[in-house]
Amino acid sequence: MHTDALALLEYDSLALGIAAVDRMLKASPIALLKCGSVHPGRWLALIGGTVASVEAAYAAGVEETDDAVLLRDPHPELRAALAGRPAGLRPDFALGVLETGSAATLLKAVDAALKAAPVGLAELRLCDDLGGRGLALLHGELADVQAALAAGCEMAAPAGRLSGRTLTPRLDAHFCGVLNAGTSFRDCVVAEPAGAEIPEGR
Structure with missing residues (x-):
């Protein structure tokens, strides 16, 4: 996982989370490091890439999140x-x-x-x-x-x-x-x- 930036987006709706991941992948050349359903019925998406790419994808997917974080320089x-x-x-x-x-x-x-x-x-x-x-x-x-x-x-x-x-x-x-x-x-x-x-x- 050697990416410059990381972002984690958390959705209360599984349907909204799935649609958001699709938008993010189409908006920017990010790596989809992990995504899927978690308790209690939420959807998580972890993405990585250059700062510019992650920022663009984050902007495309953050609007409908319950919580989200963008780390431009995450600790090793x-x-x-x-x-x-x-x-x-x-x-x-x-x-x-x-x-x-x-x-x-x-x-x-x-x-x-x-x-x-x-x-x-x-x-x-x-x-x-x-x-x-x-x-x-x-x-x-x-x-x-x-x-x-x-x-x-x-x-x-x-x-x-x-x-x-x-x-x-x-x-x-x-x-x-x-x-x-x-x-x-x-x-x-x-x-x-x-x-x-x-x-x-x-």
């Missing part, structure tokens, strides 16, 4: 996470969690957070199994994660789409392994630290 860690290559959590680092009411707002907030301090992006989830929300896990030195969270919240709060934020100064080592496997309940791995009380018959 954000690109990697969108391509399915997020950084892993470390138990000796602090953990910051950002939760937003839309996927587009999450990208905007995470980009600001990553640019504000040298933190890593351990997970990025957009809408699915989240009731339409966005979720990001940031990790690094405590002061850096604090600064990153502040920048991300400052970006998301004015839109009224900041759903939650937490800061854990030092993550439990066993829980770190659980989170590295993914934050979805469906994909959760069992954590059995030494001395743990394990139910019979499990």
Whole structure:
């Protein structure tokens, strides 16, 4: 995903989203990096290309969106996470969690957070199994994660789409392994630290 600019457009209507993607592709030579339906009945479209191309496509598709973001110079860690290559959590680092009411707002907030301090992006989830929300896990030195969270919240709060934020100064080592496997309940791995009380018959 080596594009100069990225844009994520979020539609409340699947029909409007499909029509908008067609318009964007006809308006500009962009790359359609990913698109499709997400919970709860929304349509997401992630596009990339040169700044000029993405701006032209964005203009053709943004009018009917519920939320949208255009990033002319997205942070490399954000690109990697969108391509399915997020950084892993470390138990000796602090953990910051950002939760937003839309996927587009999450990208905007995470980009600001990553640019504000040298933190890593351990997970990025957009809408699915989240009731339409966005979720990001940031990790690094405590002061850096604090600064990153502040920048991300400052970006998301004015839109009224900041759903939650937490800061854990030092993550439990066993829980770190659980989170590295993914934050979805469906994909959760069992954590059995030494001395743990394990139910019979499990």
